[in-house]
Amino acid sequence: MTRAAVLGAGSWGTTFAKVLVDAGNDVTLWARRTELAERINTTHRNEDYLPGIDLPEGVVATHDAATALRGAELVAFAIPSQTLRENLAGWVPHLPGEASLLSLMKGVELGTTRRMSEVIAEVTGAPGERIVVVSGPNLAREIALQQPTATVVACIDEQRAIAVQNTCSTSYFRPYSNTDVVGCELGGAVKNVIALACGIGQGMGFGDNSLASIITRGLAETARLGERLGADPLTFAGLAGLGDLVATCNSPLSRNRTFGERLGRGESVAQAQEATHGQVAEGVKSCRSLLDLARSHDVDTPITAAVEAVCSGVMTPRKMVELLMARSMKSES
Known part of the structure; x- marks a missing residue:
């Protein structure tokens, strides 16, 4: 005991x-x-x-x-x-x-x-x-x-x-x-931001193709940042990476996904916060610190940057989608 x-x-x-x-x-x-x-x-x-x-x-x-x-x-x-x-x-x-x-x-x-x-x-x-x-x-x-x-x-x-x-x-x-403490912590932190993005998509009425794309590219962002910080890439294919990401991005029990849905339906951050009755959606604040962390290590994290712009009120969800889809073509790997 x-x-x-x-x-x-x-x-x-x-x-x-x-x-x-x-x-x-x-x-x-x-x-x-x-x-x-x-x-x-x-x-x-x-x-x-x-x-x-x-x-x-x-x-x-x-x-x-x-x-x-x-x-x-x-x-x-x-x-x-x-x-x-x-x-x-x-x-x-x-x-x-x-x-x-x-x-x-x-x-x-x-x-x-x-x-x-x-x-x-x-x-x-x-x-x-x-x-x-x-x-x-x-x-x-x-x-x-x-x-x-x-x-x-x-x-x-x-x-x-x-x-x-x-x-x-x-x-x-x-x-x-x-x-791999670094990989496990990054997986847990970044998935909250990706879940916000999935929730925004859900709130805007997007279907499974859109959500699967956000989850997969969100995992790529996490792995890029993790690699730069010395994490084991295999961690992101496991429970602390893909497992946590799938659960948080898909479940209505996820505060981050639910918060994102409200933003996608047109609510402000303040309105969404009030509706959660004090429950904290960690990704709303962590998106700023994660973006700062990624930029300080010269790592490209477009979904995190877009979510941060929405949460800070400088971009609408619709504009977020337009900018992400207009990014230059590149190889998946």
């Missing part, structure tokens, strides 16, 4: 806490709001983010981060990626010195273009061997309903990746280990 803390009681954080309990671990879930923590403990549900789903009694929630972190051997971060640095600075004094630090987040930090594992290393001073990433097709509600899924647990220390893999393995959640 592992003593684990999950910081963040949104849909994915709550689901991962459930996975850890079902895998036989002692788990404390930190919630930003006191009333949410109290409701989870009283009703064994998180109706704000996972309505109608029962949680095991072993998921114990608290509003006090120090309490959640006390004695933890595994600390999982499940908060919006753009808030990680600020929150982590306050948690550092309470982090156990040898705990594995696990990122459940999929994004790239605005301003610094740091991946989440890099932010964790920078703020905590922890070596890369202690920092782990979970990525793959992680639609929270399906996992909370115990529908079978596979995922990737990545760490540059293979033995730590395997240890965390064993810690979160259940009858419905099958993790695979990997040492």
